[in-house]
Amino acid sequence: MGSKIEVLSTVRIEHSSDLYKIVDSLNRTLKKQNLMFGLALDEEDKNTAIFTIYRT
Numbered sequence: 001m002g003s004k005i006e007v008l009s010t011v012r013i014e015h016s017s018d019l020y021k022i023v024d025s026l027n028r029t030l031k032k033q034n035l036m037f038g039l040a041l042d043e044e045d046k047n048t049a050i051f052t053i054y055r056t
Helices: 019-033
Strands: 006-014 035-041 048-055
Touching: 019 035, 019 048
Parallel strands: none
Antiparallel strands: 006 048, 035 048
16 A cells, blocks of 8 residues: 655756755645655765655
8 A cells, every 4th residue: 555656857966055945845836746856965976966856
C-alpha cells in the first residue's frame, strides 16, 4: 500500500543560500498536483546544489 515516488528531473546548479526558498514555495504551491521538489548539497562539491523534481 506504499506510494511510489517517481523522479522526473534532476539538475545540478550553483548553490545559493536562498535556493531553499524557491523549493519551499514550489512544494507549497504544487503539492496538490502531486509534485514534490528536493534540494541537496553535492557531497563532493559544496558549491553545487542538486535540485530534483518528483511525482508523488
